[in-house]
Amino acid sequence: MNTKERARYEARARIIKALAHPTRLFLVDELSRGERCVCELTEMVGADMSTVSKHLAVLKAAGIVADEKRGSQVFYAIRCPCVLKFFECVETVLKTSAREQAALVR
Amino acid sequence: MNTKERARYEARARIIKALAHPTRLFLVDELSRGERCVCELTEMVGADMSTVSKHLAVLKAAGIVADEKRGSQVFYAIRCPCVLKFFECVETVLKTSAREQAALVR
DNA sequence: TGGCGAATTGGTAAAATGACCAAGGATCGA
DNA sequence: TCGATCCTTGGTCATTTTACCAATTCGCCA
Incomplete structure (x- = not known):
């Protein structure tokens, strides 16, 4: 793996990292149903607004969401x-794992 | 977000977290071309074998890869x-961001 | 214009992550 | 059986992540 390749994988990892948190997955899921303001999202998540705001900032920095005041x-x-x-795909992975678990117990 | 919902997002996040590292992305990419043994992968990654082994263990725990001795x-x-x-998708996000950056500079 | 709600930012402490070294188990050829 | 190779696991330390609190900014309206 040379420098250029490494840079490519690091760029990809940055995007995926931005999604690698339950709260941020929830936010993306919720936003997929339409735009929401921070206070609505905060209410749904049930955490401090500053926490939610920071999660949104992470998603924004990764280019996954956009904000508008x-x-x-x-x-x-x-x-x-x-x-x-x-x-x-994630669901597929989860289901496959679940199936294998079930097969082991059978 | 109730307990059940939270558990679902946590399960999803576990899968995505497993992918959220440049080395692990490389491993998945390489494995997509066919099975590889740890020593081959270690050689390609250029890190300690114990490091690569642990990355593979993370992917395995997430159900993304399988191992066979x-x-x-x-x-x-x-x-x-x-x-x-x-x-x-990740590439799409990256390209979209790049385009926006370019538009800002234009 | 004073105050309130919305949102972000800085700080801090706790927890998780990641890399390497060292040690140990398994397999195979000599 | 001895030694070498392949791989995993445990330990340690540095770095990163995350949650909350406090302070600040911004817009609105009474």
Whole structure:
């Protein structure tokens, strides 16, 4: 793995890392249904607003969501809907694992 | 977000976390071309074998790869090929970001 | 214009992650 | 059986991540 290759994998890892947290997955899932302001998301997540704000900042830095200030509120929206396909695959992995577990117990 | 929901997002995050490291992305990429033994992968990655072994253990625990001992070697292989679709999306995100950057400079 | 709600940012402490070294188990050829 | 190779595991230390609190900024309206 040379330097250039490594840089490519690091760039990819940065995106995936941004998704590698339960709260951020929830945020993406929720935003996939339409834009939401931070206070709405905070309410749903049930954590400190500063925590949610920071999670959103991570997603934004990765280019996964976009923000727009309107009045005193900030609305976030998905920028790359393909991210949702992640979930399908993740579910496949989970189901495959579950099946194997079941097979072992059988 | 109730307890059950949270558990679902945590399960998903575990899978994605397993992919959220440049070396592990490289390993998955390489394994997508066919099974490899740990010593081959170690050679390619250029890190300590114990480091590579631990990365592989993370992927295995997530159910993304499977291992098979044959003689003195251990071969790893992809278990859920759909993981490769992650990369397409990740590239899309990266390209979109790059385009926006370019637009800002223009 | 004073104050309130919305949001971000800085700071801090706890927990998780990651890399390497050292040690140990398994397999194979001499 | 001895030694070499392959691989995993345990330990340690540095770095990163994350959650909350406190402080600050911004917009709105009473």
